[in-house]
Amino acid sequence: MERAPQTILFLLLLVHFTVAQNANKTGVVDGFPVGVILDLQTMVGKIARTSILMALDDFYAAHTNYSTKIVLHIRDSGSNNVQAASAALDLLENHNVQIIIGPQTSSQASFVSDLGNRSQVPVISFTATSPSLYSASLPYFVRATLNDSAQVQSIACLIKTYGWREVVPIYEDTDYGRGIIPYLVDALQDIDARVPYRTVIPLSVTSEEISQELYKLMTMQTRVFIVHMSSTLAASLFTKAKEVGMMSKGFVWIMTDGITNIVDSMSTSVVEAMNGALGIQFYVNNSELDSFTIGWNRRFQIDNPNDPPLKLSIFGLWGYDTIWAVAQAVENVGVNNRTSIQKPSVARNSTSLENMETSVYGPELLKVILRNKFRGKSGYFDLSNRQLQVSTFRIINVFGKGWKDIGFWNEGNGISRQLNLGKSTTKYADSVLDLNPVIWPGKSTEIPKGWEIPASGKKLQVGVHKSAYKEYMTNQRDPITGATKASGFSIDIFEEAVKRLPFALPYEYVAFDTSRDTSTGSYDDFVHQVYLKKYDVAIGDITIRHSRMAYVDFTVPYTESGVAMIVPSKGTVDKTWIFLQPLSRDLWVATISMFFYTGCVVWIELNVVKLTGWKGKMNYMPVGVRLETSFANQLKENERVERILSRIVLIVWVFFFLILSSGYTANLATMLTVQQLKPTINSIDELRKSGENIGYHDGSFVKNLLEDLNFNTSKIKAYDTPDDFYNALSKGSNNGGIAAFVHEVPYIKLFLAKHCKEYTMVGPFYKTAGFGYAFPKGSPLLGDISKAILSITEGDIIMQLENKWIGYQNDCKSVDSAAGTVSDPDKLNVDSFKGLFILTGVASTSSLLIAVMIYYYEKKKSMTSMQPDQNGEGLEENHKPQEVNEGDREEENNQPGASTGQSGQQQQQTGAREMSNINLQTSSVRRNSSIFIWHERNLGARVAPISSSSHF
Known part of the structure; x- marks a missing residue:
């Protein structure tokens, strides 16, 4: 608030009052005097006057036993700051008022509050909302209304919900109008919304001047306006806005509560001119005020018989509750038997300001008023912080001859469709679906995007830069029209993105550094032109870098990213022993x-x-x-x-x-x-240690990168065109050329498409964000262009454009696009066949274990069957040799040749028995091989001497 001119005016005013005005004052009054200062010719003043008078009657009708009664002294300020100050002095000096209610405007309140501080008289205003009035230097000023800054969060929430990025405030040139702006700008910055322009309307503005300012706004891109001014000035603004065509489709108007709170009392023509506008309104439960509203309407007609009927507004309710708070405080303090004023001792020739009396009741009345809390007509009435606390706001949409609810906002719950007084972790509505539908200006149901290129304005200035790679961008001037024409991969991406925008976007190309044949101009300088507002956007093969984002915004990248090296390649395959390599x-x-x-x-x-x-x-x-x-x-x-x-x-x-x-x-x-190639240099560290020359593209940020990597500056060489550094690579570092060329991956991809058999890529060793387009900070186009680019890069269009401009040429079509050569095929290792090794090993080992188990089982079984039983028999019963009875033996002995000796007969008998046993055992071998093995091992020695003539 600009207080210096007001202070001078205030002092000049006080000089005109003499000490004589203090004559005939008395400390005893009939009733307790309370002053009221209003602009009685305004809509708010008339509503407030009726509410105050009605409140006084209702209070004492409800409290007939009270011993005190306040007496109102109402003064008209005439919408003039000097007259308001004069009225305050009159009330203080001539009527000994102990409380002043009002004045109506913030600028008037700044005068009167100074008088209140000097006289220690509380000044209570229920209409002065400027945040500048609330300070420690004005301890006796009480605001029985909301601070304007209380509504900025609800406005920011509304803008955030609909996704608007730029807003133009339109406000009156007064303390009231200017007071909200710093808070509003801060709230908008919190949601990443910009304020590119501000429109200030003086109170003395003419209708023609309003039209000129509106036409100026129409030539700008922004289509979202916040109107903060008095109802009288707002009526003129909206009427003119409708006349010039700014209340049509695509425009957004948001009104602060100073207008919206009394929209019901505005004329029908003004309300119709506001159709489609949104507004912030203090929430009051009107269903609880039906009977009160009827009585208020009747009282208003009595007080203003010659005026058309007006509807009760929140200012009237705050005025009503203020009188109740004051009357209750006067009763609680008790003032009947006390002197109301205290005169200071002053010099003889002093001014009335120095002679101003100090109220005895003021300090105590202020304490009681601040402690008093009750449920009033406006809601919960609490002035403990010397102003009403932030409450609930209603979001309305002006439609037809009235308005409708869109949603509600409170500090705990943010914006929501239904009123919710509880706490919520969500500050903003998730989407517009969480709010009721809006009828926008022009009776449109389509949500305005918040900006557009004006038809009468200039085209979008698109800066273009000649690239060293014509495949990405080149430009030339048309010799006939003089217009700049551009072509290349970057141009096609931009033009395809513009086609996908949901609106028309006229633009024209502006060449950068056209006097030179090659792009030796720095890309940093090119991007800086956007910051200087020479271009609305800079497009081309511009690398997105953190240092550049300090002064411009970039779209999402449309290419791959990274910085790598181009180095010569060499063959690596020795085919003599190649059969061992797989x-x-x-x-x-x-x-x-x-x-x-x-x-x-x-x-x-x-x-x-x-x-x-x-x-x-x-x-x-x-x-x-x-x-x-x-x-x-x-x-x-x-x-x-x-x-x-x-x-x-x-x-x-x-x-x-x-x-x-x-x-x-x-x-x-x-x-x-397949031809296999290996790089001659494997890493950037190896190159740095070797001390060989390294190249980069002139004007690129790569030079700073190499210096940061501690490369010797004498070894770093700049080249303009791909042919230049191709020749330098061909010479080599020892012959005055370079051993490697450091470049960005998109460029390397294009270079290797032509030279894939000679060179290869090493890296990337440094991460970048890729190529993007540069826009001014906060540009509303940024989001739409980025979305369009994403739709291109996620589809088939990007592949078609790459094949058109960066497609592989000649013999390089079969070469890998990322590196330019085919790397050595990986040798097959154990991990490639780990599962088969496990399967084969498990199968072999399991088979072996099963075979061994079977073997030992059979062996054990055979050993058990050959062990002698309890009778001393050596074989199982079915394997026993047949016994020869005595008759047979005698018969054998009587045969010829039996004359041999006893020992020979015994041997023959033993041999016969053994042969008989062998015959039996041989037959059983066919059934059980294990038994045969056992007999073979035990009887082989004795079988050997048997004659071959035996029947065995």
Whole structure:
């Protein structure tokens, strides 16, 4: 608030009052004097006057036993600050008022509040809402209304919900109008909304001046306006806005509560001119005021018989509650038997300001008023903080001859469709679906985007930069029209994005640094032109960098990102021993080991068990002979492996071998047919340590990057065109060229499309965000263009444009796009066949364990069957040799040739019995090979001497 001019005016006013005005004053009054200062010719003043008078009558009608009664002294300020101050002095000096209610406006209140502080008389205003009035320097000023700053959060929530990014405040040039602006701007900044322009309307403005200002606003892009002014000035503004076409589709108007709170009392023509506007209104439960409103309307007609009827507003309710608070405080203090004023001792020639009397009741009345809390007509009435506390606001939409609810806002719950006085963690509505539908200006139901390119305004200035790669961007001037024409990958992306916008966007290209044939101009300088407002947007192969985002905003990137090196490549394949390359050393060792292990398992299964069934002295043959005989016998008998366990092992091994051989064949074919290249330099650190020359594109940020990486500045060389650094790479560092060229990945991709057989990419070793378009800070176009770019990069259009401008050429079409060469095919290792090794090993090991278990089981069974029983018999009953009875023996002895000696007969008898046993045992061998082995081992020695003529 500008207080210096007001103070001077105030002092000049006080000089005109003489000490004589203090004559004939008395400290005793009939009733308790209370002054009221209002603008009685205004709508708010008339409503407030009726409410005050009605409140006084209602209070004492409800409290007939009270001993005190206040007497009102009403004065008209005439909407003039000097007259308001004069009225206050009159009330203080001539009527000894102990409380002043009013004045009506914030600028008037700043005068009167100074008088209240000097005289210690509380000044209570229920209409002065400027935040500048609330300070520690005005302890006797009480605001029985809301501070204007209380509503800025609800406005910001509303703007956030609908996604508008730019707002233009339109306010009157008074303390009331200016007071809210700092708070409003701060609230908008919290939601990333900008204020590109402010419109200030003086009170003395003419209708023509309002029209000129509105036409000026129409030439700007922003279409969201916040109106903060008195109802009288607002009526003129909206009437003119409708005349010039600004109350049509695409425009957004938001009114503060100073207008919206009394919109019901405005004329029908003004309300119709406001159709489509949104407004913030203090919430009052009107259903509780039906009977009171009827009585108030009747009283208003009595007080203003010549005026048209007006509707009760929140200012009238606050005035009503203020009188109740004052009357209650006067009763509680008790003033009947006390002197109301205290005169100071002053010099003879002093002014009336120095002679101003100090109220005795003022300090105590102020304390009681601030402590008094009650439920009034306006709601909960609490002045403990010298002003009403933030409450609930209603969001309204002016429509037809009235308005409708859109939603509600309170500090705890934010904006919501239904009134909710509870607490919520959500500050903003999730979407417009959480609010009731709005009828926007022009009777449109489509939510305005909040900005547009004016038809009468200039086209969007799009800055273009000649790139070293014409595939990305180039431009030239049309010799006939003089217009700048541009082409390239970056241009096509931008033009495709503009086509996808939901609105028309006229633009024209403006060339940067057109006097030069190549793009030696710095890209930082190019982007800086956007900050200087030479361009509305800068497009091209512009790298998104943190340093540039300090003064511009970027869209989402439309290319891949990163910084890498281009280095010469060399062949690496030695085809002499290439047949060993498909498999790694570990895999070769593992495969050979698995081969021998599987062979041993099969041999054990075919021989350890099978050898037990061979005749004669096979046990004593060498191992090699037995192995040959085993396989020969198997092939001879069945021509195939007979045992089921051996079959399982061999089937798993064959499966493993087939897969391994397939992978080996495929990898070997790749190594024999594909040219393999290796970089001559493997990392940026290796290049730095080597001390060789390194190149970069002139004007690129890469130079600063290399310096940050501690490269010797004498080794860093700049080049303008791809042909320049191609020639430098061809020479090499030792011949005055470079060993590597550091560039961004999109450029490297384009370079390698032409030189894939000679050079390769190493990296990226540094991360960047890619290429984007630069916009001014807070540009409303930024979000829409970014969404359009995303729709392009996520579809097939981006592939078509890349094939058009960056497609591979000639022999490079089969080369990998990211590196420019095909890297060595990876050798097959153990991990590639880990599952097969496990499967083969488990199958072989399990088969071997099962075979061994079977072998030992059979062996144990045979040993058990050959053990002697309790009768001393050596064989089982069914295997016992047949006994020879005595008759048979005698018959044998009587045969010819029986004359041999007793010992010879015994030997023959023993041999016969043994041969008989062998015959029985031989027959049982066919059923049980294990028994045969046992007999062979135990009886072989004795069988040997038997004559071959024996029937055995």
